Amino acid sequence: MHRVVIVGAGFAGLSAARALVGKPVEVTIVDQRNFHTFQPLLYEVATAGLDSGDVAYPIRAIFGKADNVTFRFATVTGVDWDRREVELDGHAPLPFDSVVVASGATARYFGIPGASEFAFPLYTLTDARRLRDHVLRRLEQADSDPALAPGGPLTFVVVGGGPTGVEVAGALAELLDVAVRHDGFTFERATGRIILVDGLPRLLTPFKESGAAYAAKTLEGRGVELRLGRMVKSVTDACVNLDDGSEIPTRTVVWAGGVTVDGTLASRLDAATGANGRLAVNDDLSLEGRDGAFAVGDAAAVPWGPDSDHPGETCPQLAQVAIQSGKHAAGQVLLRIDGKPTEAFRYKDKGIMATIGRRAAITELPHGPAIHGTLGWLAWLALHILYLIGFRNKIIVLVNWSWRYLSWGSGPRLIVGEEPDEDEDAAGHGTTLLG
Ligand SMILES: Cc1cc2nc3c(=O)[nH]c(=O)nc-3n(C[C@H](O)[C@H](O)[C@H](O)COP(=O)(O)OP(=O)(O)OC[C@H]3O[C@@H](n4cnc5c(N)ncnc54)[C@H](O)[C@@H]3O)c2cc1C
Numbered sequence: 001m002h003r004v005v006i007v008g009a010g011f012a013g014l015s016a017a018r019a020l021v022g023k024p025v026e027v028t029i030v031d032q033r034n035f036h037t038f039q040p041l042l043y044e045v046a047t048a049g050l051d052s053g054d055v056a057y058p059i060r061a062i063f064g065k066a067d068n069v070t071f072r073f074a075t076v077t078g079v080d081w082d083r084r085e086v087e088l089d090g091h092a093p094l095p096f097d098s099v100v101v102a103s104g105a106t107a108r109y110f111g112i113p114g115a116s117e118f119a120f121p122l123y124t125l126t127d128a129r130r131l132r133d134h135v136l137r138r139l140e141q142a143d144s145d146p147a148l149a150p151g152g153p154l155t156f157v158v159v160g161g162g163p164t165g166v167e168v169a170g171a172l173a174e175l176l177d178v179a180v181r182h183d184g185f186t187f188e189r190a191t192g193r194i195i196l197v198d199g200l201p202r203l204l205t206p207f208k209e210s211g212a213a214y215a216a217k218t219l220e221g222r223g224v225e226l227r228l229g230r231m232v233k234s235v236t237d238a239c240v241n242l243d244d245g246s247e248i249p250t251r252t253v254v255w256a257g258g259v260t261v262d263g264t265l266a267s268r269l270d271a272a273t274g275a276n277g278r279l280a281v282n283d284d285l286s287l288e289g290r291d292g293a294f295a296v297g298d299a300a301a302v303p304w305g306p307d308s309d310h311p312g313e314t315c316p317q318l319a320q321v322a323i324q325s326g327k328h329a330a331g332q333v334l335l336r337i338d339g340k341p342t343e344a345f346r347y348k349d350k351g352i353m354a355t356i357g358r359r360a361a362i363t364e365l366p367h368g369p370a371i372h373g374t375l376g377w378l379a380w381l382a383l384h385i386l387y388l389i390g391f392r393n394k395i396i397v398l399v400n401w402s403w404r405y406l407s408w409g410s411g412p413r414l415i416v417g418e419e420p421d422e423d424e425d426a427a428g429h430g431t432t433l434l435g
Contacts, residue, residue: 001026001068002337004330005086005096007076007265009036009059011319012297013102014389015326021066023334028094030086032075034059036389037125040319041397043164045128046254047171048136048413049404052125054396057389076103076265081290098292098333101266101279102326105298105317108260114235115159119255122164131254133417135175138251140415142192143185152249154192157240159232160256161198162205163354166215168254169196170357173222178408194224195248197240199231204362206316206352207370211362214372218356259298259317266299274301275314283344285329292336294329297322305346309366315347319387324348355380358405 002025006013009031020027035056044050063069075089079101085093107121120131138153154176158169176192179185196203196219202212203219203226216226231243240248261267266279272288274280279295280288283303287293296302298317302325304310315321324347332342351368353376355361361377364370371379381401388394404411 002097002333003028003095004098004100004333005030005094006100006102007031007086008102008104008297008299009033009062009071010039010102010104010297011322012104012299012326013100014059014062015323016100016102016296016330017063017069017326019327019330020333021063021069023068025068025098025333025337027069028072029059029063029069030072030074030076030088030094031059032073033125034071034073035125036062038388038393039123040384041388042122042125042128043167043171044411045125046122046131046135046168047175047411048132049171049175049411050397050400051412052129054393054400055388056125057393062389078265078268078270079293081270081293084292096292098336099294100326100329100333101269101287101293101295101299102297102322103265103299105259105261105266105278106264107255108258108262109255110257112232112234114237115232115253115255115257118235118237119159119253121255122168123259129416131252133415134252135172136413136415139176139179139185142187146187146191149187149191150249152238152251154187155248155250156192156194156252156254157248157250158194158196158254158256159198159240160258161196161200161203161226161228162256162258163352165196165198165254165256166203166219166354166356168256169194169219169224170222170355170360173219173224174357175413176223178411179413182408183413189223195227195250196224197227197230197232197242199229201229203228204354207354207362207364211354211364211370211372214362215354215356218360222357261299264299266295271295276301278302278314284332284342285325285345286332286342292333294332296325296329300325302347303345305344308346309349318352320350321347353380353383 004027006029038055041055074091078087109115142153158165172194180189203215204212233241272280278301302315328345349366351365353363359374361380363376363379
């Protein structure tokens with residue numbers, strides 16, 4: 001039986017594996033986590049809107065009934081291209097006939113001093129839970145001593161004005177509203193500041209100008225301060241410094257500044273790289289110069305493909321690109337087994353979306369109108385529920401969102417870490433940040 005190893009169970013790896021269920025191949029999915037993460041909703045976990053289990057799903061449960069798919073819980077350290085083996089940390093290597101690299105990306109800090117040390121990335125479930133604990137601790141800290149507020153416990157700086165930054169900023173504003181209105185916190189809502197910083201002069205660059213203007217107006221209407229056209233120069237344990245010389249005292253910097261494959265498996269594969277260091281692939285998504293190997297999703301410089309809207313360009317790092325490229329790579333594996341020629345990938349653009357919070361979102365269809373406001377928000381809700389993995393998660397998220405919408409009620413505002421997070425000094429007064 002032809003052995004296929006799929007590295008990574010994100011959108012791309014899952015999509016590849018699903019396309020191979022029931023086919024005459026033996027599939028092994030390897031992931032360093034035993035669950036799939038629905039990254040587009042991580043910001044909801046970070047801002048106590050949803051719980052961790054609502055946006056993650058065990059990989060074994062997804063493929064439990066598929067006879068030809070197995071899961072290996074391990075970290076891939078490299079690929080031995082001569083021996084045709086995937087190398088694992090602490091396990092015997094996995095031999096393959098075909099391999100699909102779908103190892104994703106990681107947060108990008110642009111070498112800004114202090115950013116990787118003191119800012120909170122939002123890329124994994126662990127990141128989201130850590131940020132939630134930290135934010136909730138800041139609220140408790142400000143409540144216990146409101147005099148601390150000018151020092152920054154209630155100032156949240158979000159770096160990056162793309163969809164993730166906009167979503168986080170909007171959700172933090174709602175969290176502060178709900179905390180003051182329903183949780184009995186005694187500090188003034190006005191002492192809580194959310195500041196969104198971006199080096200570009202407008203928000204949401206992939207979106208139309210009208211969508212960016214709508215997002216800016218809505219965020220400002222919800223109390224978010226925008227510092228656009230301002231670069232972050234450095235992040236310290238107590239402040240963010242901007243290129244206009246200003247300093248923002250803060251205990252919380254959320255990093256939504258983009259992603260990179262630097263430092264991930266893709267950069268250690270001894271394979272050619274393309275746009276932004278992503279793995280260079282041919283039209284059919286095969287890895288250049290590596291027989292029987294494919295790269296997909298965020299890890300790869302996936303081409304839009306011939307006859308697409310942007311021939312010759314590289315696709316953005318989006319869930320739809322990952323899903324479509326993963327499925328395409330699986331199809332190419334089967335074509336090769338049948339001795340047939342492979343086919344070029346062509347990305348089908350289904351549009352882009354971003355939400356700013358309750359009843360406010362932007363949905364832009366590729367050749368249709370841009371939808372802002374409640375209708376855009378409903379479209380955003382429906383699509384996210386549709387793409388969530390697992391029936392249970394779809395139902396739970398639907399119920400949670402409906403409940404919160406109707407009642408302005410509670411999300412899981414739980415500090416679950418056993419220990420105080422690193423940014424608290426021994427006395428718990430938070431005089432240092434992230435230690
Ligand atoms: C906060 C956030 C919000 C987003 N919001 C949106 C959105 O609203 N809409 C949208 O379209 N896109 C969004 N994206 C982008 C989208 O989530 C990604 O494009 C998509 O997840 C990429 O899928 P992937 O399978 O390539 O990588 P990932 O989903 O990152 O999956 C990679 C997998 O590989 C595993 N892995 C990595 N290295 C190893 C290793 N060495 N060994 C074993 N396993 C390994 C990881 O554990 C992970 O499970 C968002 C991303 C983030 C971070």
